[in-house]
Amino acid sequence: MKKYIFSLLLLLPLLLSACVGGGESTAGESIPEISDDGRTVIVLDAGHGFGDPGCGSEYMVGTEAEVTLDMVNRLKDELVSLGAEVILTHDGEAFPASEEIIDICVTHGIDYREDLVVEDTVFSAYERGVYVLALSKETPIDMFVSLHVNSFPTDPTVDRYELYYYEGNPYSALLNRLCVAFSKRLDNKTKIAPLDYENAYIVTKYGDYPSVLVETGYASNESAAQKLNSPAWRAEFCKALAEEIIKAVK
Numbered sequence: 440m441k442k443y444i445f446s447l448l449l450l451l452p453l454l455l456s457a458c459v460g461g462g463e464s465t466a467g468e469s470i471p472e473i474s475d476d477g478r479t480v481i482v483l484d485a486g487h488g489f490g491d492p493g494c495g496s497e498y499m500v501g502t503e504a505e506v507t508l509d510m511v512n513r514l515k516d517e518l519v520s521l522g523a524e525v526i527l528t529h530d531g532e533a534f535p536a537s538e539e540i541i542d543i544c545v546t547h548g549i550d551y552r553e554d555l556v557v558e559d560t561v562f563s564a565y566e567r568g569v570y571v572l573a574l575s576k577e578t579p580i581d582m583f584v585s586l587h588v589n590s591f592p593t594d595p596t597v598d599r600y601e602l603y604y605y606e607g608n609p610y611s612a613l614l615n616r617l618c619v620a621f622s623k624r625l626d627n628k629t630k631i632a633p634l635d636y637e638n639a640y641i642v643t644k645y646g647d648y649p650s651v652l653v654e655t656g657y658a659s660n661e662s663a664a665q666k667l668n669s670p671a672w673r674a675e676f677c678k679a680l681a682e683e684i685i686k687a688v689k
């Protein structure tokens with residue numbers, strides 16, 4: 440049941456976002472300054488892992504968790520080469536224990552909702568979100584990026600990149616600019632979906648730093664899966680994303 444709720448939390452925005460338009464220009468809207476402490480700190484999250492492999496398919500080699508972990512490490516290397524400091528929510532080996540997250544939340548007066556925690560073997564979307572929020576109180580975060588692979592087995596023709604953020608994020612105009620710029624680097628038809636609070640992915644809803652969830656492709660689509668399988672394609676995707684992240688936060 441708990442697992443079911445977790446899956447539903449992840450799926451709900453996807454199911455509902457089909458009716459949300461994306462890609463609108465928000466030029467002219469004022470964006471608050473990102474921390475001007477001279478550091479560029481990017482937090483990266485490889486979606487899933489541990490007791491939750493995420494999606495997979497007959498076409499994709501490995502699970503979503505394995506693919507996103509490899510891509511997060513590539514993205515990290517690219518960002519570091521561009522001068523950023525990178526923090527990972529987890530390294531694939533271990534994730535922060537509930538006690539550790541509770542401690543840091545208590546220190547910073549953040550409410551930790553134990554009723555939203557799934558189970559000990561899963562680093563839930565809620566725990567990731569609240570963990571990054573707590574980290575942001577210790578180190579100003581310039582951007583949070585969560586990487587995923589999508590899947591829609593009932594219609595294997597679905598093949599697109601998707602970029603999701605919470606429309607109420609104080610940096611939503613910056614996020615829109617990032618998404619439009621990254622879409623141009625990819626295919627110019629990436630789905631860009633600002634979502635309302637109810638429907639936004641939980642990891643993108645917390646904090647006053649820009650947060651974006653990137654669906655890197657559909658495992659259920661054969662040609663998308665072939666790209667996801669390709670180290671050269673992963674390298675190219677992560678290089679382009681790193682460059683656009685740095686442009687967006689500078």
Ligand SMILES: [Zn+2]
Pocket residue numbers: 486487493494503586587588589
């Ligand atoms: Zn996912």
